[in-house]
Amino acid sequence: MIARGESESRIALVDCNNFFCSCERVFNPALQGKPVVVLSNNDGCIISRSEEAKALGIPMGAPLHGQQEVIRKHGVHVFSSNYTLYGDMSARVMSILREEVPAIEVYSIDEAFLGLPSNFTEENARTLRAKVLQWTGIPVCIGIGTTKLLAKLANRHAKKNREIKGGVFDLVHYPDPDGIMAATPTDGLWGVGKNLALRLKGMGITTALEFKQADPAAIRKSMGVIGERMMRELNGIPCLELEEMPPDKKGVMASRSFGSPVETLQELEEALANHVARAAEKIRRHGLLSTRMEVFLRTNRFRKDQPQYSPGIGITLDRPTNATGELMSTARELLHRIYRPGYRYKKTGVQLAGLVSEEEYQPELLDQPRARIDVDRIVDEINRRLGDPKNPVITRASQGTIQSGKGWRMRSERHSPHYTTDWKQLPVVRSGS
DNA sequence: TCTGGGGTCCTAGGACCC
């Protein structure tokens, strides 16, 4: 028997500590050891905290106005966010990581998954950590596991026990992984938020270990493919692959809150024009065209005493475009359709969706009638070529739904009884067999 | 009074086509 972990590939999650605060510190070393926070776009919320700020009890995402007292009392250093700086620092960190490992997925501005070579040790991870710190000034934590979810979990442990672990934790070679999981609440898992944690609790599951050992059918029924996937990942069965090439963007949004509420159509139009211009500029920069636009309005959801109205409307564009003027007049029309006087609006925004690349877009294709494909015939043909017709290699999947309380319902019995939304469950076709 | 912005994925259900 091969010991688990020896033969399997391992994934590391590298996560920058308190990234935005750490960036500010790089350019102002006097902030070292002092409480620091970085604010969201309109200086509304606290979105990054140094360890010292966390120790003062300042919560993540807290509105600034609620923290003024503790800020004044302890001399917390407060910064507006500077995304240009953070993006630049992020690129430096990622380029160092890229040099050290064969495969990397940049997951967010401050995180990356690494595909590790089999001879990569915990000591190598420490060296990597030291190198990033030395060259960029950014401290990171590294967690190692056999799946992305486990790497995340290992990273969480590394962060929580930074003094003992030195910012690195290898769950794969740790003697008691179940002990770690038993000490991890479900909402500490990547992908489990408040609501899913509650749902799990309803099933008597409160820790990562209980989740790992739960009844797969029950999880599938209650949480769908997402739950099933997480459970498999917890058990060391990879379901989430390393994505070295980021997939194409599906949509681009531009929105802002107003400093003080806005009531007139004209003010909304002006703000929206701004957002459309930003969004259009962004898709042009990526060489994309939009085929669909959505516009929305929001009243202040925190003001329970005021009437709420939060409409949104979408439209499929006549033709793919990224021209600001064109998009602007469409946005204006949409705004007019949803605007109602008498409300105090707090936010508006636009989303450009259904993005297609300029290069691949060929207008003449739109005029062609769609080719019809006879799927049954193709399936028969593949089975005929690949094997015994009485024992088909593939069957045609059909569509069905999960009915709450009633289990699985096929829309048709005519095709495969093995319908699944998870392609990994489909039979594998081997060439040459 | 003040309380971010930008994303992804999954599911359900309706319109529509043949």
Next chain:
DNA sequence: TCTGGGGTCCTAGGACCC
């Protein structure tokens, strides 16, 4: 005996993430 059924596309909404 009988009321069609399969499939795609679109949209809305929920949940989560950083």
